[in-house]
Amino acid sequence: DIVMTQTPLSSPVTLGQPASISCRSSQSLVHSNGDTYLTWIQQRPGQPPRLLIDKISNRFSGVPDRFSGSGAGTDFTLKISRVEAEDVGVYYCVQSTHFPWTFGQGTKVEIK
Amino acid sequence: QVHLVESGGGVVQPGRSLRLSCAVSGFTFNNYPMQWVRLVPGKGLQWVALISNDGTAQYYADSVKGRFSISRDDSENTLFLQINSLRTEDTAIYYCARAAYPYFDYWGQGTPVTVSS
Numbered sequence: 001d002i003v004m005t006q007t008p009l010s011s012p013v014t015l016g017q018p019a020s021i022s023c024r025s026s027q028s029l030v031h032s033n034g035d036t037y038l039t040w041i042q043q044r045p046g047q048p049p050r051l052l053i054d055k056i057s058n059r060f061s062g063v064p065d066r067f068s069g070s071g072a073g074t075d076f077t078l079k080i081s082r083v084e085a086e087d088v089g090v091y092y093c094v095q096s097t098h099f100p101w102t103f104g105q106g107t108k109v110e111i112k
Numbered sequence: 113q114v115h116l117v118e119s120g121g122g123v124v125q126p127g128r129s130l131r132l133s134c135a136v137s138g139f140t141f142n143n144y145p146m147q148w149v150r151l152v153p154g155k156g157l158q159w160v161a162l163i164s165n166d167g168t169a170q171y172y173a174d175s176v177k178g179r180f181s182i183s184r185d186d187s188e189n190t191l192f193l194q195i196n197s198l199r200t201e202d203t204a205i206y207y208c209a210r211a212a213y214p215y216f217d218y219w220g221q222g223t224p225v226t227v228s229s
Binding site for chain 1: 147149151155156157158159162171172173174207209213214215216217219220221222
């Protein structure tokens with residue numbers, strides 16, 4: 001199975017400052033069709049998970065443009081340009097290139 | 113409007129069985145593969161299982177293979193997860209979600225399962 005490793009596991013951030021989360025996979029996530037199925041999910045406290053970004057960098061409908069994704073192959077990054085109070089929660093990367101699909105351990109973003 | 117509503121969770125003893133349901137509306141169910149994901153306390157989200165749109169293919173996480181079974185009833189627009197031989201480590205909130213690209217786009221609110229004697 002592909003192992004997804006996120007760093008850091010906790011990220012205290014000052015409001016208005018940037019945050020960055022790294023996600024590394026144990027194997028390349030490039031599918032045979034050429035696409036890379038790396039997704040970022042946000043889970044706010046007490047809420048169901050929410051899709052933020054798919055295929056590395058495509059923001060889902062309604063996701064603010066302060067969220068951006070980048071990377072290729074086995075190394076990926078989620079960036080929040082200016083953290084707002086509503087961004088508090090746990091962020092997960094997940095790969096859907098190879099079965100079984102696998103999540104990272106999650107990164108908790110909190111306000112300093 | 114897309115809606116997914118899970119049910120069937122509860123407190124169960126180790127070794128017992130449980131069947132979770134996910135009733136959907138607002139989209140053409142039989143066009144979509146579907147999946148289950150769980151939120152395990154202290155551990156985060158774990159992908160559990162996926163079923164193809166026509167029900168002919170199922171995929172499972174290694175940790176649940178042989179004990180969990182995913183199925184669907186397209187006439188009732190409902191997804192199921194049969195969980196057998198429950199273990200304490202199956203304690204989690206279980207979410208259903210759509211599984212066609214852009215995978216994970218819609219989720220239910222979840223149903224909690226607690227395995228305890």
